[in-house]
Amino acid sequence: MPYLKCRNALCIACLLLAACQRQHRDIRPSPTRLAIYGDAAKEDALRPGGRVNSQPVVNNPYNASAYDISEGQRLYNWYNCSGCHFNGGGGIGPPLIKKHWIYGGEPANLFDTIVKGRPNGMPAWGGRIPEYQVWQIVAYVRSMNGEQPRSATAARLDTIQTNPQTIVNRTTGPTK
């Protein structure tokens, strides 16, 4: 019996400790990560971000962090990524749920693509979106492709449905 009790206690301790690990909320970005805008990946001048010579030099600090992936999901809509890429399926811009990336699909490549922009329409967001938020968006875009742990991936947004805000029942205003 003491053996059983001991084992139960150990199991519970393991579960509790595992829970401690899952969500670390780094809500206050470290100042060094605020504005670097250097190259996250070394690129070939002829094939920017191409798979041949693309060597990531920086890792995403927010990899596998549930909080930062959900923040990335919010920012994806706030900064209107969804305006061109829609909810990952693509439309005006290319889809983001895919295997073959034109400019590389590693986190560092995605970072460079967002910060520097790419030909045929992708704007350069460097100096427009704080660097830590770019990394959060990168983490979210990677999660669309299942490249983040399932336990950290955010649920699909509720907003993919009609919104009654467009049906405004306007009544008499203050000047009447």
Place this chain on the structure above:
Amino acid sequence: MKRAPTVTRFLAAAAQLVLTGCIYNKQSAVNPAGPQAGRIDTLWWSFFWLLGVIFIIVMILTLLTLRRPRRDFDQQRIETTHKASEETDSRLRRIITGATILTIVILFVLIVASSVVGKQNSEFSTAPNQLTVQVTGNQWWWQIEYLNSDPSQVLVTANEIHVPVGRPVQIRGLSNDVIHSFWVPNLNGKRDLIPSRVTTQWIQADHAGEFRGQCAEFCGLQHAHMAVWVIAEPEDKFLAWYKAQLQPAAKPSTPEQQRGQQVFLNYECVYCHAIQGTPASGQNGPDLTHFGSRRGIAANTLPNTTGNLAGWILDPQSVKPGNHMATVPVSSTDLHPLVEYLESLK
């Protein structure tokens, strides 16, 4: 430690109570400022007195039974046979039946009273001079929009609602993220703001004053720092305020302010904030067109002062941890003009 004399301590405690009373009169359900809150106030005090009297009667009876053994019950018989006499039995039955009926009647009266008040408070006003204000809950601030059939009269602001005295105001509630609840205790009860639903509430201020409201449904990390002020003013003062708020933002008048405007437009600010009359048209954060005229920043977490504003811009996460304002590395030479410009937007 030497203790202060009793009289001093008593006076200090009394002063504290009085001061607390002053502050919380502005956010208090027992200080009603309109017909809706007045009904809730009456309901609350009738509950309080009725149930308070019943509580005291019950407590007195309980204490009496502890003190005095019931001599008219034949105790011995009950103890030996576990059966009361015929007379005791019928007496107990009468008392218990009477008490149950009385309880049911009282509870029924209370239920009817509270649902009558609820019905009266949610009645739509048919007054021709009513006003419609759309309140949208966000994590963690309130977007305020005065609706109007004339688009040039639609006014967007944040965290502050001005209402004219004596006019019924419809609060049209929406939410952009999670469930919030709009609650200005001096004017009406709570009403939840639910994503993808429209909820309505009516308020009316019978006298001028300032009333503080607060989100009343837990909505995340900064739920406690999500306050709104309702400012009731006489009709002419309200219309003057409304006209001023409809204007585009004031043009920067000094070189410092002009530089501040350039800083605002070149930094990340424009992706979330709008200032009417400039290219800034972000919709994710509060509209800053007349930011300088508002009394608080960060949903009234701090008073709107130069120092607070500078601290808030530089490190929002230290003021309101977890909030959605981006931490932007503003250089020290840019910060002062930026703050100067924002404060000039009266």
